[in-house]
Amino acid sequence: MVTMRDVADRAGVSIATVSFLLNDKKPVTAATRAKIELAMTELGYRRNVVARALASRRTHIIAMAYPALDHKFGFSAAEFFTSAAEAARKQDYHLVLWPVGNDGTELTELVGQGLVDGVVLMEVQLDDPRVTILQDTGTPFAMIGRTSSLEGLSHVDIDFDRTVEDAVEHLYELGHRRLVLISGNLNDPLFSTYGPYVRSEAAYRRVAAEYGLETVVMESAGSTMAGQEAMAALIRDHPDTTAVLIVNEFAALGAVAGLNRLGRKVPADISVLPLLMAPEMAALTNPELTIMRTPGPELGQLGTDALIRQLEGADPLPPQLVPAKLYPGATVAGPKGRRSKGGGGRPAARKARS
Incomplete structure (x- = not known):
């Protein structure tokens, strides 16, 4: 069995110096750290995480709290997880996934056991009970998302205003004037204060008004079947629609299938543009979806960095x-009769804001 003495001998340092590094008791120089870590690799030394935690009163484990029962796992969520795990690894932390509910009950039990040093919250509600629990227990945390009150809270998030502005501008410049937003179901208690749904819809209502467009918002649950049902309702109630923007990625997949089954060609008859999706998800439809690409890799890293900075002071x-x-992708084009003419520039209200 390889011991700390073996590592110290191989690295040419004292056992105390190896202990300082392993248990975070005292800082060591970058050169010394490199020698010790090389020696551990060559000897196959494995750190004793439990002993390290007891010595430093820190586990070097952080948790990503994801309400998996309320939110399906998709490629977008996976990008948040993998980038967060990589960011943690680079800073000598381990990241675990906690699929706990948004009500905070399980989170209370878990943080009380001292299993992790801090928590990264995902799928944040505008009024999120998990925030109160973490504050009351003194648990360091950072949010990928935003509550309605942000004072003193470490957070990163999608810029929903800019995302919606860019999406509508793209469709408008192609000539689309009959747009519909397929938002989330805000009547569902689980999602009534869900940040992405609320902020996307608010941004769309503002931007559509600035363009002088009729503001049409429909709701859909976050499933492929719900997306198909939304398209049936769209064709029935708003048959002159030329383009749809969809918030939920699973509903977007169902939308393309639903339009195909209804005999509508995408994008010849109607364009489809999801507001939040990963490329791997977009490739699941035929034709492949044009998307607003979710910045999961960036936000997973930023959220983890924000938490680790707290932990490291x-x-x-x-x-x-x-x-x-x-x-x-291949699901957005100009509407019939406008493709060769272009859609014209931005209206005056939009130009004034730019």
Whole structure:
């Protein structure tokens, strides 16, 4: 069995120096750290995480709290997880996924056991009970998302205003004037204060008014079947629609299938543009979806960095909003009769804001 003495001998340092590094008792120089870590790799030394936690009163484990029972796992969520785990690994932390509910009950039990040093919250509600629990227990945390009151809260999030502005501008410049937003179901108690749904809809209502467009918002649950049902209702109630923007990625998948079954060609008859989706998800439809690409890799890293800075006593990471970016596919084109003429520039209200 490889011991700390073996590591110290191989690295040419004292056992105390190896202990300082492993247990975070005292800082060591970058050169010394590199020698010790090389020696551990060559000897196959494995750190005793339990002993380290007892010595330092820290586990170097952080949790990402994701309400999996309320939100399906998709490629977008996976991008948040993987980038967060990589960011943690680079800073000598381990990240675990806690699929706990948004009501905070399970979170109370878990943080009380001292299993982790801090928590990254995902799928944040405008009024999120998990925030109160973490504050009351003194647990360090950062949010990927935003509550309605942000004073003193470390957070990063999608820039929903910029995302919706860019999406509508793209469709408008192609010539679309009959747009519909398929939002989330805000009548569902689980999602009535869900940040992405509330902020996307608010942004769309504002931007549509600035363009002088009729504001049409329909609701859909977050499933492929719900997306199909939304398209049936769209064709029935708003048959002159030329483009739809959809918030939920699963509903967007169902929308394309639903339009195909209804005999509508995408994008020849109607364009489909999801506001939040990962490229791997977009490739599941035929034709492949044009999307506003969710900034999961960026936000997963930023949220983890924000938490680790707290744990390390470093300067706090400033709040950051990152917009989704247009990612090419095959479900968006100009409406019939406008494709060769262009859609014209932005209206005066939009130009004034730019």
